[in-house]
Amino acid sequence: MPAHSPYADRLGRIPIERREVDVRGGRTAYWVYGPPEESSNEGQPTTVIAVHGFRGEHHGLEPVLAFLPELRVIAPDLPGFGESAPLPGRTHDLDEYAQWLREFAAAVAPGAVVLGHSFGSIVASAAVADGLETPRLILINPIGAPALEGPKGVLTKLAVLYYGLGAKLPPAFGTALLRNGLIVRGMSIAMAKTQDPALRRFIHDQHDTYFSDFADRDVLRDAFVASVSHDVRAFAPRIGAPTLLIAAQQDDITPIEAERHLATLFPDAELVEIADVGHLIHYETPAEAAGAIRRFLRVPVERGR
Numbered sequence: 001m002p003a004h005s006p007y008a009d010r011l012g013r014i015p016i017e018r019r020e021v022d023v024r025g026g027r028t029a030y031w032v033y034g035p036p037e038e039s040s041n042e043g044q045p046t047t048v049i050a051v052h053g054f055r056g057e058h059h060g061l062e063p064v065l066a067f068l069p070e071l072r073v074i075a076p077d078l079p080g081f082g083e084s085a086p087l088p089g090r091t092h093d094l095d096e097y098a099q100w101l102r103e104f105a106a107a108v109a110p111g112a113v114v115l116g117h118s119f120g121s122i123v124a125s126a127a128v129a130d131g132l133e134t135p136r137l138i139l140i141n142p143i144g145a146p147a148l149e150g151p152k153g154v155l156t157k158l159a160v161l162y163y164g165l166g167a168k169l170p171p172a173f174g175t176a177l178l179r180n181g182l183i184v185r186g187m188s189i190a191m192a193k194t195q196d197p198a199l200r201r202f203i204h205d206q207h208d209t210y211f212s213d214f215a216d217r218d219v220l221r222d223a224f225v226a227s228v229s230h231d232v233r234a235f236a237p238r239i240g241a242p243t244l245l246i247a248a249q250q251d252d253i254t255p256i257e258a259e260r261h262l263a264t265l266f267p268d269a270e271l272v273e274i275a276d277v278g279h280l281i282h283y284e285t286p287a288e289a290a291g292a293i294r295r296f297l298r299v300p301v302e303r304g305r
Contacts, residue, residue, distance in 0.1 A: 003198075004198070004202065005063075010069075013069065014069050019032060023087075025087060028076050028104060029077050031074070031075045034073055045072040046113060048071055048113040049075075049108075050073050052077070052081075054118060057078070057210050057213055061115075063283055068293060068294065070300070078223075079100055080223065097126075097223075097226065098127040099127075101114075102130070105132055114132065114136075116140070116142075117139075118143060124137065128239050129236075140281055140289055142232045142245055143227070144261070145255070167218070171217070187211075192204075231254075236266045237266070239266055241268070242268045242296075247274070248274050248285075250276065256273060272292040
């Protein structure tokens with residue numbers, strides 16, 4: 001039986017619509033949360049494009065969205081993950097993902113605020129630095145330093161070996177290794193900081209359900225290489241839009257000292273630190289993240305929420 005989501009009641013009150021669009025030769029699935037564009041009598045709702053992290057898909061950001069019913073959020077599955085098809089004949093590297101995001105935004109919500117979590121922070125930053133127009137940029141758990149140099153750099157190096165082995169084994173064996181439930185659970189246990197048993201069950205269930213929902217091992221390998229070969233620092237100086245960084249003080253991938261330095265590299269950035277949480281802000285402290293987003297976007301709290 002799936003673990004109960006502590007955010008289900010809030011999320012259940014938000015309208016959600018699934019849509020699809022063709023981008024760069026592949027079919028991208030995306031979900032629209034919140035009020036439609038024409039629904040507001042007091043002006044259009046703020047629209048945000050939300051980009052999830054490595055191996056995840058759009059469900060991962062739902063706990064944060066549950067606390068932002070005032071926003072209209074467009075959450076795609078990255079190409080090759082979830083319900084989005086891979087981009088045919090292309091290497092799923094950072095340049096490709098950034099170009100995909102620019103074209104996706106132009107097709108469904110030009111001029112929207114852009115949000116990225118973890119690997120999504122790299123994709124979003126690369127796209128904005130290279131011309132994606134956005135009034136504001138939001139990065140949750142931004143990758144602000146090389147993953148191989150983080151507090152758990154040894155584990156990251158083991159991950160490099162793991163994904164390399166998965167790519168070299170015969171297809172059936174390699175894919176089985178990459179989808180191995182014990183390895184996924186071990187990763188989930190390592191990242192979770194909360195001591196709340198119910199919340200830990202929910203986090204593990206989310207990873208068990210969605211973390212192996214990738215199209216094939218080639219896509220997964222390409223995306224992994226992109227995730228550990230780049231970080232947001234390279235793009236920060238070229239991002240003129242006001243930027244919000246939401247960072248965890250116990251993040252095992254990017255230490256908080258590196259996030260504080262990252263904030264100084266942007267022309268206009270604000271850093272919000274969340275205590276007692278690691279790389280799973282979106283699962284463990286979504287209300288705090290949503291509050292920071294609401295203040296940054298100057299969105300008033302909806303009456304009755």
